[in-house]
Amino acid sequence: MTGHPDENVIGPTANEFRDALGHFATGITVITAMDDEGPVGLAANSFTSVSLDPPLVLFCPAKTSSSWPRIERANSFAVNILDDAQEEVCRVFATPGEDRFSKVAWHLSPSGSPLLDDVHAFLDCVLHEVHDGGDHWIVVGRVIDLGIEADAGPLLYYRGQYGRLGE
Ligand SMILES: Cc1cc2nc3c(=O)[nH]c(=O)nc-3n(C[C@H](O)[C@H](O)[C@H](O)COP(=O)(O)O)c2cc1C
Incomplete structure (x- = not known):
């Protein structure tokens, strides 16, 4: 560590x-939810x-996420764990202004959250607690259902690059 330019600040x-x-x-997830305006979601590796x-x-x-207030209102969300063929899905859900759900195939879980087709695995959650985390929120969900597909490898993220197992 070379130190902060302002020497009064530690870190x-x-x-x-x-x-x-x-x-x-x-790995990489897409967090999805459904509110009265329709489906909403964002790419997240903080899972x-x-x-x-x-x-x-x-x-x-x-805290600047435009999807989060809608996910919070929905009070439930799904964690879609991407597989190694879904780099483009990640890009779509990380790009502001995209009509994200018109670019991917999806369906509703029994509890009403959007599930992306062909994901590596999914977790269907109800919102449990939200904690302050600096410039982010720490959102805890309770898992009520899950599914595992896993007929391909997972999509990985390392030093700003997408990767695959064994690469
Ligand atoms: C690999 C990857 C991981 C990301 N992880 C997070 C994350 O954990 N939390 C977050 O808020 N944004 C994360 N992002 C950025 C959001 O996906 C991006 O800012 C998105 O446009 C936010 O959409 P929203 O404003 O509709 O919520 C990630 C982006 C990428 C490419």
Whole structure:
């Protein structure tokens, strides 16, 4: 660490922090929900498991996310875990201004959240708790249903690049 340009501030610079975090390899999810305006969703790699009993998971939407207020109103959401053929799906759900759900095939889960077709696995959740996380929210969901397809490999994300297992 080279230190913050303002020596009164303890901690890394934003660039150092981003670069270090990029060294943590993740999968990629698309978080989806349905409100009275229709389906909504965004790409997120901040997903992780939290608790086995009860079954809890979390993701962190930026406080600037336009999808998050609608997901919060819906009070439930689905975690779509992308497979290694779905890089383009990730791009669609990470691009502002896209008509995202016109670009992908999807259907409704029994609880009413949109599920993207052909994902690696999905978790259907009800909103459990929302915590403050700096410039993001920490959103905890309780898993009420799930499905595993996994006939391909997972889509990975590492140092700003998409990757596949074995590459
Ligand atoms: C691989 C990848 C991971 C991302 N992870 C997150 C995330 O965890 N939280 C987040 O708020 N945005 C994340 N983003 C950015 C959002 O997908 C992007 O800003 C999107 O346009 C937000 O849409 P919204 O404003 O409709 O919520 C990620 C983007 C990519 C490409």
